[in-house]
Amino acid sequence: MKLFFKHLKNSIKRKPIQPLILILTLALAMVVITACINVGIFINGETDERQVVEYGTADFTVSLNATSKSRFMFSDKAEEILENKAKVVGLYDLPVYFSQTNQTAFGVAVDFYDVEQVFEFEFIEHLPITSSSVNESALVSLDFAEKYNLGLGDSFTVNVLGYDKTYTIKAISKIPFMGSYELMVNVTGVMRLLASDSLLVSSLGDSFKPSNTLYVNVLEDGFVNDCITALKNDADFSDKTFQNVANIMEQDGEIGPMNTIVYVLIALSLMLSVAVVFCCFYIISNERTGENALFKALGATASKMNLLQYAEIGLYWLIGAPIGLALSIPFSKLIYRVVGFRYFTAKFSPLSFVISSALTLVISVFTAFVFIISERRPKKLKKQISLYKYTLPAFLLTFILTITLPVKARFILCCISEILLFITIFTGVPVIFKWITSVIDKILCKRQIKNNGTKVASFGYAVKNVKQVRVLQNSCRLLSVILVVIFTILTAVNSADIVINNYKSWLNADFAIPNSTASCREKIEKLDSVENVYSILMTSGTINDMSIKMLSISDVNALSDTCDLDRTPTGNELFVPLAICDRQNLKIGDIVYIQIGESQYEFKVSKLRKDNINVVIFNSEYFGLEYDTLLADGVENIEKELLRNQLLSAIALEMTTIVDCKELFNRLFVVGSLYINSGWFILPMMILFAVIGMVDNVVISYRARREEFELYSLSGMSKKTVRRMIFFELLLTATFGLVLSLVSSLFAILLLDNGMRTFGYRMLLAFGIA
Amino acid sequence: MIQIQNVTKSYNGEKVLKGIDLTFSDKEFVSIMGASGSGKSTLLSIIGGFLRPDDGNVLWEGQNPFDFTDDALAGKRRSYMGFVFQSFKLISTLTAKDNIMLPVTLSKKINNETLEYFDFLTTELEIKPFLNKYPGQLSGGQCQRVAIARALCYKPSVVILDEPTGALDSVMEVKVMELLKRVNKEQKTTIIQVTHSEKVSCYGDRIIRLKDGLIVK
Structure with a gap:
């Protein structure tokens, strides 16, 4: 074994850049994974702290409502x-x-x-x-x-x-x-x-x-x-409203689905890390295939060679993990500062570092394992290359099932389908890329014969190289995976951001006056600074054990154009957003029973709203429920501060207060906003990691091909032509990677959209922006 | 004409070539022989412009190739000089045909004449059946013949060969040497080869023997 480790030591000494790059990649992978885990820890901590700050040790609250005498x-x-x-x-x-x-x-x-x-x-x-x-x-x-x-x-x-x-x-x-x-x-x-x-x-x-x-x-x-x-x-x-504190936090924070988003983020960061680490190690191992074969030809056992592979990548992990740990701390501090936690004091859980270290070790061992398998048994190598032939139909099947089956089953299917998509891209891209370049090569060869080959063939040789050079196909694979992950996260975060911004501008008024009375309304209507006054009832209900937010409005103009609404409901009509329809499997004409307070009410689903506002709209007057909040819309160009003060003066003795309509929903989405802010922070981090990984990959692969480029020079190709050839190789790789990733991203995002419907969320396919 | 003037070369302090003076005239067929470690391959690399001597000059038609720009050297490599390496040095990502046609393609000289000549060479060297195979799929002898075809395909003025028949059987060896002789005579190509074989060396007009970095008179 000493001899083998000496060989490893000398190999690393001879070409130190490659191991250094892999160590850096492992370290950055750890930073990304730790950041995602810490986001989850911080947000859960923030939610817990927020509960303590806002409700103290209270178990329930009692508050006034419109019917309170x-x-x-x-x-x-x-x-x-x-x-x-x-x-x-x-x-x-x-x-x-x-x-x-x-x-x-x-x-x-x-x-x-x-x-x-x-x-x-x-x-x-x-x-x-x-x-x-x-x-x-x-x-x-x-x-x-x-x-x-x-x-x-x-x-x-x-x-x-x-x-x-x-x-x-x-x-x-x-x-x-x-x-x-x-x-x-x-x-x-x-x-x-x-x-x-x-x-x-x-x-x-x-x-x-x-x-x-x-x-x-x-x-x-x-x-x-x-x-x-x-x-x-x-x-x-x-005649007062009672609310259990645990229920408030559940409705406001929607902790369960939000935690799911964190797990999705961690899973995507893992996929990205696996892809980057694997592709970098691929090039290093590829170069050593000949040496390893020589060792085996001279009598080295497979187990010794396997141990050497594990030892090599284990060594890189041992060096990379502490570096990753050291970088994770400032990055996590940066997340904490940038995202805007109000209550939670960042305490770095050793658990997050342990988990990310373990995950990066698993990635490293998995990478080495794949190469050992590929070198050991050629038959399995063939199977491995053809793995996409099995995963592609499986992915298509699960994709179809995800978009057609009942909503409750979709999230699990979505996860399976995303994994199959990842494996398909990982194993299929090199093969498809090779096939396409073969076709291009054939076309170019025919053109060359026709035209008597008068053109300098830097592009032609680039095509030939891409067709044959596995490290180039490997780069294309890496680029495809990177782009799919980035596009998916970008679309998801952007979509959530748009939804929350829609919520903030949903009410067509400047201020809300909760727990208001008829007397309040009279006073406010007299103000010259107020153009419109609307009455609404905001409440919550339970439908089949699912908590939902409910809204009744006196006038359709109380809501802005972001809401898909042309009239207010009459009778027991219920206007339901598509996300809730998905979750409850509702369609127009269905009769549903909703528990509001102590009573149960019968509704008829009359409209499926296409906006992303997860609030059902009903007619409270029909059920004898009084409006409890006023919306005051100021006249055009009035200063908000002035309007606020005038309203406050008007309702001074009414024992109520006024709230900015935008802030009314802010509280509902405090946790959601934290996730979105975290997403906007982690996304550039992932992009940076992906860019570094891609550059590393390209650098390693081109260093490994130096001899080949020298041969081109020896055969008479000028350096300029060699550079042009390399440019075309990269262009082909990038173009194919981009096209394939766009197509794959569409599938990935459609899957995620359908998967999240299990939790009552629909993603806006803001794909164009992505 | 190629001139080597007082060329010396050392590796790790050990002198491999100790002041070599040589001239290769046009249309000459020269064989360089010597024991293992005598400096033959080093001399060939210096003549071919791949290795810079520690001292002395190399002149191709009166010009020092080490003074050329990269582009000029590349141009010379695909028109003036062909080289057959001992380890073949075929590009693994190109088929045998692509490897042979590479210099011609780079020179934009694909025409009927070159295609005919390509046809002739591949027939003579019996490599037609595997033109569409990659170097990894060929035997040593087949690779060597492909390398020879590549060096000859664009009819260079000078062809340098390092052990051109090392991987060939006796029948093919004769065929290759006959071909080189023919190229030397018909195309007036200067041929400089390094060989261990006395039989192969006899195809040349002149034999230069190297010993311990010096020419044996």
Whole structure:
């Protein structure tokens, strides 16, 4: 064995560039795979942290709705009903604005003494709050402090519910409170403002601590439903909306399908890595075939030669893995910074490095294994080359099944079909490329005879070389796989981006006023700055155990042109987007039953909407469900800030707030946006890896053919002609690779689109952009 | 005419050629002989312009090939000089026919005359049946004959051959040497060959013997 390792050492010393390139390739593969794994870890971490920030330890929330008779709730009343089996914290939405600058900040009023029963806060810096200063103390977010150029201990005056009040900053938090509030004040201090004008408030004194949302932390496990039932049975809470926190996170984040996207990303990065590493190693091994054959002819056993192959690639992995690890850390930090995580602090899981190291080792061993098999048994080599003859029909069959079978089965079939497509491209491209160049060669030869060969044949020799030189066919294979992976990811990410942007511009209004009343509407309609006011109901329902978002609108103009809608539903009509139809196997005329709240309603599917907005549209009035949100559309050219302030002034005492319509959906797609941002970051990383891999491959393959080019020179071909010949070889390889990958990408994307329908997603085939 | 003036060459400090002076006239058929390690192949490589001597000059028709530009040298290689290497040096990705026609194609000289000559050479060298095969599919003798055909196909002024009959049987050896003799006579091609065989060397007009890097007088 010593002799064999000496041979390996000398081989590497003789041609060090090739091993260096392979080590670099393995390192970069590890960086890409680690990045994909870390995206999943970061996003899951962000989701968990977000839940803690937005809901604390709350198990469920209680909030007002349009049918609620009273406009506020009391946390101590709730605790009384629950017989102290739960801790209850009440929040009161409190927009404040700076009169002089006309800017609005979104705040919340809480009971400072109680809030930490459910929520935990981390402050960058803070001052002590005493009982005498509690009502003049404000806790602010870092964004707020920077925006208004304020620091710890500074005072500021704002208009609160129509009254001017001065606060002193006693603490600065890194992130907004409960995920969305810029400042937090004590509710008693706010209510004292109203006391002067309200008999009710003044009579109740400091015990008047109203809330519009309650956060309930059940102290004993397993009693959440009992607590909800107990509150619902009380007259003060029976007309309120209850929401289990776990359900909110599931609907908002749609964690399951999003995690699937991460696995798809990891799988694609693996495919890319396998292709790049394999193709680089192919060239190195190809050169050694003669040497290895000589060893065997001199008596070396196959097992010794196999061990040498594994040892060589193992050595490259041992050097490449630490380099990959070292590069992964800054790259992962960059992802963390660029993607925009708000709550999660990047902690690098050793697990991600272990997994990516293991995966790159598997890729390396697999690569060596394939060459060992190909060298050992010529018959199997033939089979290997012809593998595409089996995988191609299998792929076509699974492709047809994926697009025709019921939606629930499609994702698994999609995965199998994508793998078969990958194997078909990998094993078939060299053969097809060779065949096509043979045809071109025959045509050129005939033309040469006809024309008495007066043309310099640099293109002709390029065709001949491509036909025969396996490393060139190998380069074409690599390029095809790279382009298919890149096109697929680009289309998927772009598609998701377009969908989310469509959501953001879906509502045809500037602001939404949730939990609004008729009185709100009257006040807003009187404003000159408001052109249109629409009423909507946004709710959620369950259809066959699937949670769906539901929307009812008073006027079709409430929605923009991105929605495929020409009228509002009448009666029990239901307008369903295609993605939900796929998942639920619905067609026009079907009767469906949807659970909304405690009741079940019968609907008739009347329209299949082609837009990608995953919300069903129905007519709430038909079922006696009242609209709960107003949409206010400002007049043309009005400044948004001005409109916002006018609306706030109008609804000051309505115990509600206003939300920018674009931001209304932002919260629903926080996690989705993170995935898309990650996708936009990982994509250039993959492209860079692919480009480096391709360049490496070309460099190695041309270095390996130096002797051949010298022979051309010796035969009288000028260097210029040799260069031109090489150019044509690369052009042929690139053109064929591009054409084939475009065709294959179409299949891959169609497969992915159909596969994702299992989760209720449809991809926009934004292929042109890709 | 080819002139070698006081050429020396060393490898790793060891002198292989020690001041060689030679002149090859037009239409001459010269055989270079010597024991293994005497410097024959080195001398041939220097004459062919593949190896630069440490000292001395090589002149092709009065011009030093090492002073040519790349393009000019390439041009000379496909018109003035043909070379048959000891290890054949066929391009593995081209068929036998493509290998033979390569210099002619590069010179844009494919015409009826060259095609006829190609036909003649391949018949004489008995390589017609496997013109469409690749070097990897040919035997050593077949490769050698293809290499000879490649060197002769474009009717160069000088043909240099390194052990041209090393892989051939005695019958084919005679055929090849007869062909070279004929080319030398009819086309007035200068032929310089390195050989171990006394029999083959006798086909030449002159025999040069090398020993320890020097010409034996």
